[in-house]
Amino acid sequence: MEFSYGIDDRPRPASLLIFGLQWLAVSVPAILIIGKVLATLQTEGSAIPYLQKLFLLVALLLLAQIYLGHRLPLVLGPATVLLIGILASLEGGFAAINASILIGGLLLAGIAAVGLFEYLKRFFTPRVIAVVLMLIAFTLAPTILNLITDGGGTVPATQTFFFAVAFALALFIANGRLKGIWKSTLALWAIIFGTLSYIVLFGPVPLPPEGTALLALPPSLLAPLALPDVGVLAAFLICFLALAINDLGSIQSVGGLLGADKMGERTNRGVAVTGLGNVLAGLTGVIGPVNFSLSPGVIAATGCASRFALVPAGIALALMALSPLAIAGLASIPGPVIGVVLAYVMASQIAAGLMLSQENRAVGTFDEGLIIGVPLLLGTLVAFLPPEVAAGFPALIRPLITNGFVVGIVTVLGLEHIIYRQRQENQT
Template sequence: MDFTYGIDDKPEFGKLLLFGLQWLAVSVPAILIIGGVVAAFEPDGSAIAYLQKLFLLIALVLLVQVLWGHRLPLVVGPATVLLIGVIASMSQGVGVINSSLVIGGVVLAVLAATGLFKYLKPLFTPRVIVVILMLIAFTLAPVILNLITGEGAVPVVYNFVFALVLALVVFIANGLLKGVWKSTLAMWALLLGSLTYFGLFGTFIPPSAETAFLALPGELIAPLVAPEASVLIAFLICFLALAINELGSIQSVGSLLKAENMDTRVNRGMTVTGAGNALSGLAGVIGPVDFSLSPGVIAATGCASRFALVPAALALMAIGFSPLLIGYLGCIPSPVIGVVLTYVMTAQIAAGLMLGDENNAFKSFDDGVIIGMPLLVGTVVAFIPPALAAQFSAATRPLLANGFVAGVVLVLILEHLVYRKRPE
């Protein structure tokens, strides 16, 4: 595939801004969707500050990656797999979650910087990776359901019907749109879906008049509390999945662009991602990862220049310094967020199925068991009622009530122990 601009080419200023705007349109929805879910757990009045810190962190990691890390045109966003760990560990307190993010980020950075991560790669066979990609989507189903049904002035049935119609429109648009329009569909769904929802139900509440246009997000250092072993283990498993996501994203773009020195790019990129996650724990926000949707944006725009992401990073940073702007962006109704998250997770499932097909991961009945059982068990655990989860001890709840962790542990056991002698 031929590109108008290569990895290290610098487009003219006007085109650089245009390409940067397109990358910005891809970045903002992910930050709002995933960050908004976690920010909803923040105490009253602090959701805007949370999103401010998240925008600033993502902007910083993106700049470091394209200029000094993997040096590839890869968009950065909040890690969905960490969202599962954060939600499952909320009962332990934010201090425990923050410390777990710091430790997990440091471990990932050290493994990547020293080259030790290569010794973990044999664990992640194509079948294990397929399960991990699909588990992220399946175990987020309870979160999506809660977002779609919503709470507040609008009856639940209205929210549910609205979400079904919007989801139908979004997936039809996904099949009809091409190029940049398809790459930025999430942004258009958030914008037009929100306007439609406000028009139908009149629920729009703007930020208060006291909200500043420009201001720092308040306390930049979050509380830290030493995590219990179960919480730390759960997060380390999530970080293993994050590492596979990061590795796949870097390699997919590197393969598309035929980039040189890929081993160095991978190690440096994963090191920066690990350091970014450690920093996210110190700041008290969800950690970052490179997104695998980047090849689609590159193919749609014809621009493979890493410098096109610099204007996008600077714009994200500017948004992070504006509580008023984030206040307006944070008004997106929860059913709209639920629908767009469904769209994003459907793409995640599709990526898992494509990966399995490309690597011949489905060749026998046993392969189906290795993939199907962890997906089913993980989904069932994700839907455990809160009353049942509360009966687990506080020390074991982050492991036993975490559907993603249960699914990953089970697929590793099936792949490497139960069926370890099965010929490839």
């Protein structure tokens, strides 16, 4: 495939700005969607400081990856798999969650630094990876449902639900019709037009509070830390295993597309920077980052493979992070709009898992179908456990057994490598 600019080429200033804006249009929705879900859980006043810190973290890590890490045109953002871990561990408190992310980041950076990924990769077969991709979407279903029925206390849940259904239908029609960069940035346009439609139908959304500063740092960059329970830490370490495979796959997919040299070194450096980024996330109290697998589509659409095209996007994200007024405007986006766009992103995740299964012929027998189907069903059921059922489990194991993603991952690993291993070896 021919590209107008190679990995280390520097586009002309005008082209650099245009390409940077395109990468920014891809980056902002992911940060905003996941960040807003978590920011609303903060009980200490405004959600603006959380989003400021998250935007700033992503900006710094993006620039660090471009110059020090994998040095590839690869966008990053909040890790959805960690969102599941956080939502399932709220009972343990944010101080324990922050410490768990910090510890997970340290381990990830250490594993990458000593080159141990080759030993871990063999456990993540195509079937296991397909379950990881799809399980993230299924276990986020309760969160999506809460968002699309959130009328902010003024709009009935039934009305917001019907709005969400109609909006989702329009979004998927657009996905089938659009091509190129328009399709790559569809999430951004969906947020813009979805918010405008919501305002027309249900009235204005809350504006930023009067007196919100145009430029200011978050009140506190450091977050509280507390020694996590064994169950909380174990749940996060399993989530970090999935994050590592996601990061690894994203780096290798872009490197393979571009024919990049020294991929072993790029991968280790890239994952190490991701790990250190999660350490920083734990210290600042925000969700940890990961490299996104959607980058090849953006590169193919723009024809630009230069890593430096992401520099303007990183700078713009940092500037947005320094503006409470800009962040407050983004935070006013209605919950149903965020919920539908999150559902659209998760549907794409399911599609990626199904494509991976087909490309690798991961499901050819009934038993192989069970290896994928059982963890997905079990993980989804656990995600919808009523609070009174979850409260009945012992406190030590509650973060593990009530986390649908963790239960699904443990199940698929057991089915793939223990229960059905001998039978698969006999068939081969």
